[in-house]
Amino acid sequence: MIEERFDAIVVGAGPSGNAAAYTMAKEGLRVLQLERGEYPGSKNVQGAILYADALEKIIPDFREDAPLERHVIEQRLWTMDNGSHVGMHYRSDDFNEERPNRYTIIRAQFDRWFSGKVREAGAVLLCETTVTELLRDTAGRVIGVRTDRGGGTAFADIVILGEGVNGLVGQRAGLRPELKPDTVALAVKEMHFLPRETIEARFNLKGNEGVVIEAMGTITDGMTGTGFIYTNQESISIGIGCIVSDFTESSCTPYGLLEAFKRHPSVQPLLEGSECKEYVAHLIPEGGYNAMPQLYGDGWIVVGDAGQFVNAVHREGSNLAMTTGRVAAETVVWLKRRREELSKANLAEYQRRLEETFVMKDMKKYRKIPSLLHHNRQFFNLYPKLLSGAAQTWFRVDGIDKRTKEKQIFQSFRAGRKLTGLIGDAFKLARSWR
Amino acid sequence: MHIVVCLKQVPDSAQIRVHPVTNTIMRQGVPTIINPYDLFALEEALRLRDRLGGEVTVLTMGPLMAEDSLRKALTFGADRAVLLTDRSFAGSDTLATSYALSMALTKIGQEFGGPPIVFTGKQTIDGDTAQVGPGIAKRLGLNQLTYVARICDLDPQAGTISVERRAEGGVQVLETRMPVLITMLEGTNEMRRGSLDDAYRAARSQIVKWSAADAGITELAKCGLKGSPTIVKKVFAPQARAEKVQHIASSDLSTDALAANVMAAIFQKQPALEGDLLRFAAGQ
Numbered sequence: 158m159i160e161e162r163f164d165a166i167v168v169g170a171g172p173s174g175n176a177a178a179y180t181m182a183k184e185g186l187r188v189l190q191l192e193r194g195e196y197p198g199s200k201n202v203q204g205a206i207l208y209a210d211a212l213e214k215i216i217p218d219f220r221e222d223a224p225l226e227r228h229v230i231e232q233r234l235w236t237m238d239n240g241s242h243v244g245m246h247y248r249s250d251d252f253n254e255e256r257p258n259r260y261t262i263i264r265a266q267f268d269r270w271f272s273g274k275v276r277e278a279g280a281v282l283l284c285e286t287t288v289t290e291l292l293r294d295t296a297g298r299v300i301g302v303r304t305d306r307g308g309g310t311a312f313a314d315i316v317i318l319g320e321g322v323n324g325l326v327g328q329r330a331g332l333r334p335e336l337k338p339d340t341v342a343l344a345v346k347e348m349h350f351l352p353r354e355t356i357e358a359r360f361n362l363k364g365n366e367g368v369v370i371e372a373m374g375t376i377t378d379g380m381t382g383t384g385f386i387y388t389n390q391e392s393i394s395i396g397i398g399c400i401v402s403d404f405t406e407s408s409c410t411p412y413g414l415l416e417a418f419k420r421h422p423s424v425q426p427l428l429e430g431s432e433c434k435e436y437v438a439h440l441i442p443e444g445g446y447n448a449m450p451q452l453y454g455d456g457w458i459v460v461g462d463a464g465q466f467v468n469a470v471h472r473e474g475s476n477l478a479m480t481t482g483r484v485a486a487e488t489v490v491w492l493k494r495r496r497e498e499l500s501k502a503n504l505a506e507y508q509r510r511l512e513e514t515f516v517m518k519d520m521k522k523y524r525k526i527p528s529l530l531h532h533n534r535q536f537f538n539l540y541p542k543l544l545s546g547a548a549q550t551w552f553r554v555d556g557i558d559k560r561t562k563e564k565q566i567f568q569s570f571r572a573g574r575k576l577t578g579l580i581g582d583a584f585k586l587a588r589s590w591r
Numbered sequence: 592m593h594i595v596v597c598l599k600q601v602p603d604s605a606q607i608r609v610h611p612v613t614n615t616i617m618r619q620g621v622p623t624i625i626n627p628y629d630l631f632a633l634e635e636a637l638r639l640r641d642r643l644g645g646e647v648t649v650l651t652m653g654p655l656m657a658e659d660s661l662r663k664a665l666t667f668g669a670d671r672a673v674l675l676t677d678r679s680f681a682g683s684d685t686l687a688t689s690y691a692l693s694m695a696l697t698k699i700g701q702e703f704g705g706p707p708i709v710f711t712g713k714q715t716i717d718g719d720t721a722q723v724g725p726g727i728a729k730r731l732g733l734n735q736l737t738y739v740a741r742i743c744d745l746d747p748q749a750g751t752i753s754v755e756r757r758a759e760g761g762v763q764v765l766e767t768r769m770p771v772l773i774t775m776l777e778g779t780n781e782m783r784r785g786s787l788d789d790a791y792r793a794a795r796s797q798i799v800k801w802s803a804a805d806a807g808i809t810e811l812a813k814c815g816l817k818g819s820p821t822i823v824k825k826v827f828a829p830q831a832r833a834e835k836v837q838h839i840a841s842s843d844l845s846t847d848a849l850a851a852n853v854m855a856a857i858f859q860k861q862p863a864l865e866g867d868l869l870r871f872a873a874g875q
Contacts, residue, residue: 306789
């Protein structure tokens with residue numbers, strides 16, 4: 158057996174791993190990428206929205222051949238009660254721009270495309286190859302990996318871990334703790350096929366325009382979580398996810414929630430007559446900044462979901478994954494050019510660079526949100542109900558004068574959550590948001 | 592010993608949809624796999640190579656994307672891959688396919704050494720004809736051993752091979768002289784996991800790509816749609832069953848309670864079943 162040596166080994170071929178492998182290979186580094194799935198994307202699950210900015214910084218002309226579904230021109234935010242929803246929609250023709258800002262994508266196709274770019278750039282990709290452990294030298298420095306292919310080993314100056322949310326390699330090596338049930342969400346998703354024209358008529362679209370619906374409220378039965386509906390060219394992605402510890406405490410099942418979400422009268426007509434072709438589930442790291450592990454050490458760096466890089470409030474993850482992958486790779490290239498060791502001290506540059514990007518700034522901004530939402534269930538049950546009730550009182554014309562209606566609405570809020578509770582919630586939310 | 596395995600890239604039948612109007616298979620977006628029967632042929636070839644030495648060449652005919660399947664075969668441990676690809680092959684039936692493959696096999700023999708054994712799977716999962724293997728054997732004058740369950744003995748010096756062949760009503764033990772064409776039955780072995788070195792080699796290998804001309808094919812009238820006498824008169828999709836998936840819940844989440852609810856739902860659909868099961872359990 159020939160002992161293979163590389164400049165870098167990337168574990169995982171998701172957005173973060175691909176971003177890292179591509180960036181390093183393009184700069185001429187010898188890169189080995191290991192993916193346990195049958196092909197890149199076979200294990201990956203996302204809504205999925207592609208944020209152009211993060212990818213543009215890696216592959217500026219990606220629009221030329223990437224498999225994109227629809228560019229998003231409309232965002233709907235729904236606060237849902239049983240049988241009703243209060244919505245805020247933003248739609249703008251400005252989003253019909255030459256270089257659109259967001260796209261819906263199908264990850265199985267997109268990841269294969271991205272991986273093709275990585276291989277074109279010169280990286281060696283091995284699929285169906287699971288990394289079983291990190292290899293270290295006597296000083297504890299990571300020097301390579303062992304795989305499940307007959308225990309075969311590979312060596313490199315750095316191992317970049319883009320192994321995803323439940324990254325067992327890093328956990329086994331003691332680089333980060335096991336996931337805690339209250340810092341990770343379980344999301345389930347279905348793909349529903351419908352003819353193009355039907356989707357365009359139902360969602361008020363033309364051409365490749367797309368809509369994103371994000372929903373919260375009683376659909377999660379009091380648990381911390383959200384639902385979503387995304388339009389693809391000939392299918393609709395619909396899903397819902399909640400924090401894992403909430404599922405264990407409640408009697409709800411993920412598929413039960415999704416079934417109820419699909420049957421909601423605001424949703425059911427959108428899916429009418431569709432054919433469900435795919436059912437997937439995945440974990441999402443939603444612990445935020447406070448749950449982030451150590452991001453680098455002697456001979457290793459963590460990128461993407463494995464580093465908890467998800468902005469749960471804004472439903473962003475893949476852009477953080479790509480950005481951390483790119484920044485990690487740029488750091489490695491920079492250190493190698495300067496002929497510096499890829500030691501823990503030198504790799505601190507990775508975190509310094511991340512601090513200057515939106516990634517760390519957003520992670521820090523929302524650091525208190527996960528625990529706020531987790532310990533204040535009124536945000537998912539009571540307030541959506543009150544809001545919906547208020548809207549009904551306000552819009553129903555029934556001979557009651559408007560001042561009386563105002564009083565009824567105000568009283569409903571006070572009855573639901575005493576004045577101190579209301580003020581307290583507003584205060585807590587404002588403080589966490591800051 | 593040089594062994595050639597013919598394999599085909601097919602759509603993953605578990606994920607195929609039939610177009611509601613034209614009744615044709617909608618291949619778009621459907622993942623492709625190596626025809627599962629061909630994997631038994633490949634593994635058998637790899638085992639013979641490991642035992643007797645030599646090389647395994649995999650051969651396929653198809654569009655450029657069939658390269659994925661060949662690369663996968665290299666990952667399993669094949670030594671060389673040849674892709675026969677040309678627009679003039681489009682629309683080939685089994686007659687035209689066996690012609691093109693037999694020409695490529697002749698060329699492989701010239702370039703890399705004549706194979707005493709050519710393997711195929713017993714049939715493909717998309718065409719299900721089981722004709723291409725025997726077609727190749729006939730064209731190249733190879734002895735053919737179809738539906739082979741086991742290779743009992745192989746004597747490279749004497750050039751003989753004996754196999755077990757699954758036949759209606761029993762198992763035949765056949766012996767013949769090489770060169771042979773063997774179509775391998777399913778369930779005869781289990782595909783190995785290639786080593787890390789195999790994976791490297793597969794990732795870095797250049798796949799040999801031959802056009803019709805490269806393979807020495809001059810009679811294009813024997814290829815593709817022109818060379819295919821088979822005419823598809825009508826395609827129809829079987830009526831889909833009306834039953835839909837039913838989610839069965841129970842108030843408490845114990846598996847016993849769920850199982851009881853599932854059983855109740857089944858018995859409701861098939862009232863006779865409960866009595867049958869009870870009688871069976873009582874030993875009647």
